[in-house]
Structure formats: C-alpha cells, structure tokens
Amino acid sequence: MATIPNRKQYIVTGASSGIGAAVTQLLADHGCQVLGLSRRPAKCDSKLVSSLEVDLSKLSQLEQNLESLKELAVIDGVILSHGYGDFGALEQFSSQRIRKLIDTNLTSCILLSRLFLPILKTQGHGTLVLIGSESALRGGRQGAVYSATKFALRGLAQSLRQEASTAGVRVLLVNPGMVDTPFFDELHFGPGDDVNNALEAEDVAEAVFHGLTAPSHAVVDEINLSPLKHVVRSQSDR
Numbered sequence: 001m002a003t004i005p006n007r008k009q010y011i012v013t014g015a016s017s018g019i020g021a022a023v024t025q026l027l028a029d030h031g032c033q034v035l036g037l038s039r040r041p042a043k044c045d046s047k048l049v050s051s052l053e054v055d056l057s058k059l060s061q062l063e064q065n066l067e068s069l070k071e072l073a074v075i076d077g078v079i080l081s082h083g084y085g086d087f088g089a090l091e092q093f094s095s096q097r098i099r100k101l102i103d104t105n106l107t108s109c110i111l112l113s114r115l116f117l118p119i120l121k122t123q124g125h126g127t128l129v130l131i132g133s134e135s136a137l138r139g140g141r142q143g144a145v146y147s148a149t150k151f152a153l154r155g156l157a158q159s160l161r162q163e164a165s166t167a168g169v170r171v172l173l174v175n176p177g178m179v180d181t182p183f184f185d186e187l188h189f190g191p192g193d194d195v196n197n198a199l200e201a202e203d204v205a206e207a208v209f210h211g212l213t214a215p216s217h218a219v220v221d222e223i224n225l226s227p228l229k230h231v232v233r234s235q236s237d238r
C-alpha cells in the first residue's frame with residue numbers, strides 16, 4: 001500500500017465480505033486508508049482501499065506472501081476478520097477438515113499477530129482487533145471445533161493484551177452473535193428471517209470502530225454483542 005501522509009492506515013483481513021467488508025467501508029468513509037487481505041479483492045470501491053489477494057490458511061507461505069507488509073511505515077490498526085464456520089458432530093469431521101478450520105480461524109491469526117505486533121510495538125501505538133464470536137464465550141451443539149478456535153482466540157487476545165500494553169498497543173476482541181452475512185451461505189442453518197434475529201455486519205463494524213477510536217489511554221478489552229432475539233432456522237425451514 002503506498003501510504004498517504006497523515007491518513008490513518010489499517011489492515012483488514014476478510015475485507016471481501018461480511019464483517020471485514022463493513023469495517024473496510026466504515027474506515028474508508030472516515031478517510032482512513034485500508035489494505036484488505038482475502039482471497040478475493042476487498043468489497044469497497046473507495047480509492048483509499050487496496051487489496052492483497054492471499055489465502056491466509058496457507059500457513060507455510062503466509063510470511064513469504066506478506067513479506068512486503070513488514071516495510072509499512074505506520075499501521076494504526078490490524079483487524080482480523082477472516083474465517084468461516086463448519087458445524088456438525090465431531091465424529092463427522094476428518095482430521096483434514098479439523099485442521100483446515102483451525103489453520104484458517106486460529107493459527108493464521110496467531111501468525112498474523114506475530115507478524116504485525118512487533119511493528120505496532122516498535123511504533124509505540126496501534127490496535128489489534130480479533131473478531132471472535134459468541135462461540136468464544138460458550139460452546140454449543142455441533143460447534144466443537146469452531147468453538148475451540150474462538151475460545152483460543154480469546155486466550156490469545158487476553159495474553160497479547162498484557163504483553164503489548166507496555167508498548168502502547170491495545171488488543172480488542174469482538175464477539176458477535178449471529179450476523180447476517182454470507183457466512184451462512186454454505187451452512188445448514190442461519191438466523192431466523194425477522195430483522196431482530198441477526199446483527200448487521202455494519203453493527204459489528206461500529207463496535208470495532210468504537211474500540212479503534214477510544215482515547216489512547218483507554219482500552220476496550222472485549223465487546224460482546226448479540227441480536228435482540230436468538231431464533232435459528234434450518235435450511236429445510238426455507
């Protein structure tokens with residue numbers, strides 16, 4: 001990303017869809033420059049947004065694929081909003097299926113944190129935002145592996161928060177309930193049709209923005225937000 005002086009610079013993963021796309025749009029609307037990382041380009045046509053198309057689940061190539069980002073002069077924040085859901089009874093999961101979900105939702109976030117935190121610490125400011133889930137707070141039926149990845153993200157956030165605060169860096173975990181995004185496109189369930197049954201991606205983006213724009217002495221540690229009602233429909237209800 002060619003940096004524009006005096007503009008805040010953010011990196012957003014999952015910028016091609018859903019929550020990451022909404023965060024990208026909101027930051028661009030506020031005049032921030034955003035580099036979106038996902039396999040498809042960022043879903044935002046602002047001139048302030050550029051894309052690096054990368055598969056973040058390819059862990060062995062991750063550092064090499066993102067090598068150029070180490071050269072960025074200033075990063076005001078990194079928002080990790082990539083991931084997918086895969087649900088079912090644990091015994092239905094092959095080891096390959098388990099590994100893919102953990103690599104994508106968890107291990108890539110650990111490696112990205114390892115890549116970006118030293119940059120934030122060296123510059124002495126910045127915010128790392130992890131998109132967790134209500135599944136980071138309680139496990140539920142058919143969600144064993146997904147929930148395990150999200151619980152682990154919470155531990156990651158809590159530990160990194162303690163390690164990074166002395167360097168002026170903040171770590172925020174945002175745990176949404178069901179959000180109306182393409183996350184559910186390939187799943188056998190989704191939020192019920194009523195508007196009260198799902199958050200909008202923009203609601204989550206506002207929560208992220210609140211954490212990013214808090215005064216520098218204040219840390220918003222964790223935000224849990226849910227739709228008003230918790231009604232789940234199965235695909236067969238449609």
Ligand SMILES: NC(=O)c1ccc[n+]([C@@H]2O[C@H](COP(=O)([O-])OP(=O)(O)OC[C@H]3O[C@@H](n4cnc5c(N)ncnc54)[C@H](OP(=O)(O)O)[C@@H]3O)[C@@H](O)[C@H]2O)c1
Nearest residue numbers: 014016017018019038039040055056082083178179181183
């Ligand atoms: N929707 C919900 O109800 C909900 C609730 C709680 C938490 N979350 C969490 O929120 C995050 C975003 O989900 P969403 O609802 O915004 O879903 P989404 O609309 O399906 O977006 C997922 C994003 O992740 C990116 N992604 C997935 N696999 C990737 C890979 N291997 N490499 C690079 N990017 C990858 C996708 O980009 P490409 O396909 O272009 O690569 C896409 O931009 C996820 O971590 C999810 O677990 C979602």
